[in-house]
Amino acid sequence: METKMIWANLVSHDLQRTIKFYTDLGFKQNGKETEELVSFVFGESNFVINFFVPVRLEYALRGKLLKTAGENEIIFSLSAKTREEVDLWHEKVKAIGGTIFAEPENFEAGYTFGFTDPDGHKFNFLYWPGM
Structure with missing residues (x-):
């Protein structure tokens, strides 16, 4: 058997805020x-x-x-294409009010930073050579 597709389902406590972010x-x-x-x-x-209202996701x-x-x-x-692109994403996330939980840093062969969306879901932008 083989799966056709994969996706993620997360909670949103304010769909309009999620849309804007x-x-x-x-x-x-x-x-x-x-x-x-x-x-x-x-x-x-x-x-x-997919971002669902709490009652639906529960x-x-x-x-x-x-x-x-x-x-x-x-x-x-x-993934980002370059280190410079990671920095651009970092500035963009800050400009729209995202929460940075890890400032840009070298990580092994790559370069990354971490942020949370308005509901606290964690993401990171990562440049990794060859990826």
Whole structure:
């Protein structure tokens, strides 16, 4: 058996704020938002992240959500083409009010920084030679 596709489902406590944040970063919506979710595509492969209102995501999980302010389970890595592009993303995230949790730094052969979206979901932009 083979899976056709993979995507992620995260919580949004304010869909309009989520839309503004990811649109301001330059990502495209994947279809039209509803009262329960908004969806964005990331990268050349159009990886989809759906952002659901809490009650809808808890129903799908059949459980409670983590408190992203103090608990973490995942970090999404977004690749950059150059070190300079990582710095440009860093400035853009700061300009739109994103929270930087790790300033730009060399990491092994690469270069990275980390940020959280308005709901506390963690991302990092990473330049890695050859990737």
